[in-house]
Amino acid sequence: MTEVTVKKGSIVDVVKLSMQIPEFHQPHQENEYRLRLEDTPHLIAIAFSKNAAVGFKVGYQRENDGSFYSWMGGILPDFRRKGVARLLADYQENWARQQGYHTIKMKTRNRLKPMLYFALGNGFNIVKVDQRESVEENRIHLEKQL
Template sequence: MTANIVFWDAPLTDQQLIRLTLLTEKVFGPLTKDRIKNKLKDKSAISVIIATNDSDDVLGFKIGFEATPNTYYSWLGAVAPSQQRKGLGKQLMVAQHMWCIHQGYQFVETKTLNKWRSMLLLNIRSGFDITGTREDDVHGTEILLRKRLKQ
């Protein structure tokens, strides 16, 4: 199946947020639309990249925002379980990184958890370096990653 990559403008509508939370529940467990709204509130340069099928079902997405004037933070991404290990996560990442380059960012940062091994490996294979770890009371050890974008 070929995915269509589209960009949604921020702020997201309630309907768009519902579509994203339906997917995140399948991948990560409950994540409310209010949590997404609150995280993105007051952020700049928000990108919302969506992969859909021909029926407009959301198959995956990546959301990010500016961390500093030269660094973009890739905050949240997910791929539907039925579409995992088919290259869709990589396709979304490439789209996000190309967008970042066109916006003038030099770096992308993200974080993940050890339990999300496929995400960690995708990041490493895509040129991210592990820059550290941080203990989180809720999630345990977070792995911090950074990639220099090729201009």
Template sequence: MDYMYFQGVPDTQTLSGVLELHKHVFEGSELETEKLKEKSNLIVFVAKDHERVIGFKIGYDYGNRTFYSWLGGVHKDYRGRGIAKELMSRQHDLVKSMGYTKARTISRNEKREMLILNIKFGFDIKETFTSDKGKHKIVLEKML
């Protein structure tokens, strides 16, 4: 298992693996490369099994020394091995070293494994809201 990160959009092969895994994790939803390019101080962490991307954690600058942990997931065949925990830990260590003082994320009740991981990692629930698509969302933050 190899872990690495990219500041900005990753190389073509890694990006392709992230996009494919995103579609797997988010039930067919496509992540547009242009959306990645728009983000300020984009940081992409990946976990690879040989050359295959099997986990990712993507975030960007949210302003006011806050890092927004945006998207992440692990391939179903690799879950339960601590990969998401390792990706989150590495992300938080890096952004803290870069001067960020807070991490923020938004989760959904249906994604319980991620919600529980966030709470175990010290995130506090700050608020909830209903998205434009009618999905109930949970806003979480933690001090780094």
């Protein structure tokens, strides 16, 4: 695999990448990112291969409990199962640790099995499930101690 590097990025980078992630039926637009990230500590991490963006991870401080919320992320299909998600997760966790956070929190949906498998394999624990009308849309809350 070509070398992949991770750097801080922008909302514009993330929105452009989101449009290329097939699982995102209605990707968030710039205004939603600005609403969540404005005036709060946050991180936008972008994975690059040969100067092209191939994945991202966005998180922010959602609560004042020492946790960092890993909100959105995605990898272009051609770059999946090649370690890109792990690089982005490691980057985010190291950054969060340096900022003084002690927990990473995230949510995923039951239908997004690869994300669920990745989180569990990366040390996250399921702490809660929000039931929805369709079991595939259940929200699974996960946490990882740093």
